[in-house]
Amino acid sequence: MSRVEALRRFLVRRWKPIAAGAAALALLAASGGVLVAWSGLYSVAASKGHWLVIDRFLRFGMMNSVETHAPDVEPPPLDDADLIRLGAAHYYAGCAYCHGAPGLAMTPVAQHMLPAPPDLTSHVSLWTDQELFWLVKHGLKYTGMPGWPVQNRDDEVWAVVAFLRQMPDMTQQTYRDLALAEVEAEPQGGEEIARGNAPDAVSACARCHGDEAGPPKSELVPVLHGQPREMLENALRAYLSGERSSGIMQTAASGLSSDEVAELAVYYAGLEPPRRTIDTAALSGHGRELAESGDPARRIPACMSCHSESALPVYPRLAGQNARYIANRLKAWQAGQTARTDTAAIMVPIARLLTDDDIAAVSDYFSSLPQAGGAGR
Amino acid sequence: MNVLDPAGPDAGRLAELSWILFIGGGAIFALVLAITFFAMQGSDRSRKRLSGNWLVWTGGIAFPVAVLTGLLVYGLLLMGAESRPAEPDLRVHVEGRQWWWRVSYEEPDGSRLESANEIRIPLGREVEFVLTSPDVIHSFWVPSLGGKLDMIPGRTNRLRLTADRPGVYRGQCAEYCGGPHALMALEVIAMPAGEFDAWRAQASSPVENAPARGGELFLATGCGSCHTVRGTSAAGTIGPDLSRLGERRQLAAARLPMSAENIARFITHGQDIKPGNLMPEFRFLTADETAAIASYLAELK
Numbered sequence: 001m002s003r004v005e006a007l008r009r010f011l012v013r014r015w016k017p018i019a020a021g022a023a024a025l026a027l028l029a030a031s032g033g034v035l036v037a038w039s040g041l042y043s044v045a046a047s048k049g050h051w052l053v054i055d056r057f058l059r060f061g062m063m064n065s066v067e068t069h070a071p072d073v074e075p076p077p078l079d080d081a082d083l084i085r086l087g088a089a090h091y092y093a094g095c096a097y098c099h100g101a102p103g104l105a106m107t108p109v110a111q112h113m114l115p116a117p118p119d120l121t122s123h124v125s126l127w128t129d130q131e132l133f134w135l136v137k138h139g140l141k142y143t144g145m146p147g148w149p150v151q152n153r154d155d156e157v158w159a160v161v162a163f164l165r166q167m168p169d170m171t172q173q174t175y176r177d178l179a180l181a182e183v184e185a186e187p188q189g190g191e192e193i194a195r196g197n198a199p200d201a202v203s204a205c206a207r208c209h210g211d212e213a214g215p216p217k218s219e220l221v222p223v224l225h226g227q228p229r230e231m232l233e234n235a236l237r238a239y240l241s242g243e244r245s246s247g248i249m250q251t252a253a254s255g256l257s258s259d260e261v262a263e264l265a266v267y268y269a270g271l272e273p274p275r276r277t278i279d280t281a282a283l284s285g286h287g288r289e290l291a292e293s294g295d296p297a298r299r300i301p302a303c304m305s306c307h308s309e310s311a312l313p314v315y316p317r318l319a320g321q322n323a324r325y326i327a328n329r330l331k332a333w334q335a336g337q338t339a340r341t342d343t344a345a346i347m348v349p350i351a352r353l354l355t356d357d358d359i360a361a362v363s364d365y366f367s368s369l370p371q372a373g374g375a376g377r
Numbered sequence: 378m379n380v381l382d383p384a385g386p387d388a389g390r391l392a393e394l395s396w397i398l399f400i401g402g403g404a405i406f407a408l409v410l411a412i413t414f415f416a417m418q419g420s421d422r423s424r425k426r427l428s429g430n431w432l433v434w435t436g437g438i439a440f441p442v443a444v445l446t447g448l449l450v451y452g453l454l455l456m457g458a459e460s461r462p463a464e465p466d467l468r469v470h471v472e473g474r475q476w477w478w479r480v481s482y483e484e485p486d487g488s489r490l491e492s493a494n495e496i497r498i499p500l501g502r503e504v505e506f507v508l509t510s511p512d513v514i515h516s517f518w519v520p521s522l523g524g525k526l527d528m529i530p531g532r533t534n535r536l537r538l539t540a541d542r543p544g545v546y547r548g549q550c551a552e553y554c555g556g557p558h559a560l561m562a563l564e565v566i567a568m569p570a571g572e573f574d575a576w577r578a579q580a581s582s583p584v585e586n587a588p589a590r591g592g593e594l595f596l597a598t599g600c601g602s603c604h605t606v607r608g609t610s611a612a613g614t615i616g617p618d619l620s621r622l623g624e625r626r627q628l629a630a631a632r633l634p635m636s637a638e639n640i641a642r643f644i645t646h647g648q649d650i651k652p653g654n655l656m657p658e659f660r661f662l663t664a665d666e667t668a669a670i671a672s673y674l675a676e677l678k
């Protein structure tokens with residue numbers, strides 16, 4: 001106590017020379033820094049690497065920073081097959097070319113980054129779920145590890161974390177099944193390979209959305225089969241302009257030309273809707289009530305006025321849509337995702353009137369409702 | 378919209394009361410000024426007289442008691458005149474909503490004729506307004522016809538009014554109800570009883586010959602999820618009934634004059650016109666589609 005008191009007295013008496021000394025030191029350090037930067041003597045070459053101690057020091061700082069910043073939230077259940085599959089499919093397009101994947105080596109280009117992206121198979125166990133979430137959502141400054149393309153889709157980030165947790169003991173086959181929706185790669189002839197018509201193209205929509213052979217394999221991915229062409233185009237253009245927020249779809253759609261968007265819309269609009277086993281129990285009750293009559297006392301309009309077959313073609317059809325996708329989209333709007341397109345401006349205020357029970361009921365109802373449309377449209 | 382320009386007996390009594398208050402209050406105010414003047418500038422004799430206790434007894438106690446008792450008796454007599462025969466000639470239900478008025482006329486056969494934002498009443502017949510609200514407190518006030526009465530969620534208030542003079546009388550929501558409260562107005566059209574009966578007889582039937590393309594677009598765009606148009610599948614009750622929109626004088630709770638152009642503008646830019654109102658903007662419609670819907674609605678008359 002008395003020592004602290006002595007120090008305090010000393011500081012009070014001598015603060016002027018102390019402050020002046022500190023200011024002089026700071027000035028010296030700053031001008032030294034400017035001088036080094038100006039001289040160009042420090043090499044910024046990635047090829048040279050850091051000294052070992054610097055490397056250890058940077059890693060030490062990075063790990064502590066991630067630990068401090070990782071959010072204190074409960075993750076969704078991560079052993080969820082739909083979540084893992086969606087995460088794998090995005091990993092294939094957005095992460096594998098830097099970090100490699102089961103049965104897929106890192107590219108030499110990525111290996112020569114500084115710091116080089118680590119092989120995640122051995123690294124995921126270093127982190128908690130929340131830390132992985134933070135890393136994937138925010139990326140790492142000064143390293144080339146990118147943040148998630150949008151900051152308001154935590155649900156998508158969790159999908160990747162769910163996949164990362166499974167990755168360490170995943171076989172190449174399982175990985176290809178999840179990310180490419182195929183179990184065995186079709187052997188290709190030299191010409192096909194040379195011309196680059198590879199079926200595992202990153203841009204292949206069917207990896208996630210399915211094709212003639214079937215609907216999406218993850219319930220979190222929307223069924224596009226038989227949706228109106230205008231609605232599909234409208235959605236793709238909204239991803240391309242960034243007005244519809246999805247790190248996964250904005251990545252998948254990036255680089256599509258206007259013509260390709262139109263062609264893809266025609267393609268999916270013409271696909272026969274997948275057959276489903278219909279859950280007749282879900283076809284009555286509260287979900288149906290909301291769909292057909294809404295709830296005027298709570299100002300909820302009847303969904304069918306805008307989502308039936310006879311509605312405008314820019315409106316999505318909901319019959320036969322995946323229940324989890326419907327619920328996910330409605331919850332994202334409820335959670336505050338704003339309306340940045342003219343079509344979302346209609347739907348967002350309606351979504352915000354729904355309770356969790358309403359959402360569960362309408363999702364089940366619509367996913368059980370047989371879809372019309374298809375090839376004829 | 379003027380309290381001192383009455384168009385019916387109820388507003389007349391209010392105007393009379395107002396005049397009495399203005400003139401009486403003015404006279405008393407002048408008297409007080411005069412006494413103050415003499416107290417300050419008068420001769421010594423008048424000042425001495427004014428300083429006596431008698432002034433406090435008469436001016437401070439006896440005078441106010443007399444005047445206020447007089448006013449109370451007069452007011453009670455006026456209110457007594459409100460007691461009416463049991464059944465009014467016409468009953469109109471008006472529901473204040475954020476931020477428009479649902480109007481429904483009780484038909485002689487017990488059914489209801491639905492409309493919104495404009496009320497037609499027959500001259501010389503007593504009309505009972507049944508006032509309710511499903512959301513927050515609003516207040517129904519048509520100054521030229523009578524006093525205002527609150528519309529309170531969970532309660533039913535009744536207001537009886539009669540119009541003596543034909544005309545269009547503007548009303549206004551008189552209790553702050555959020556957002557565009559100031560833009561929540563309505564019009565009461567007082568018309569000769571014969572004309573009113575003729576109007577009511579045909580108003581409940583659907584409009585024939587409305588433009589077909591606009592009608593189809595109206596349904597495909599989902600307008601029917603919130604609006605009713607009699608004779609079509611549009612049966613929504615979240616927004617105003619549009620069955621006879623074209624014959625109303627004003628649009629969106631007397632915000633804009635009725636015209637196809639204004640309807641079109643409200644469909645795509647309603648939030649600019651009436652910020653905060655509960656209808657979303659349909660900006661993705663093409664100008665051509667909006668015009669078709671607007672002319673369909675304008676023809677509903």
Ligand SMILES: [Cu+2]
Nearest residue numbers: 550552554558
């Ligand atoms: Cu109001």
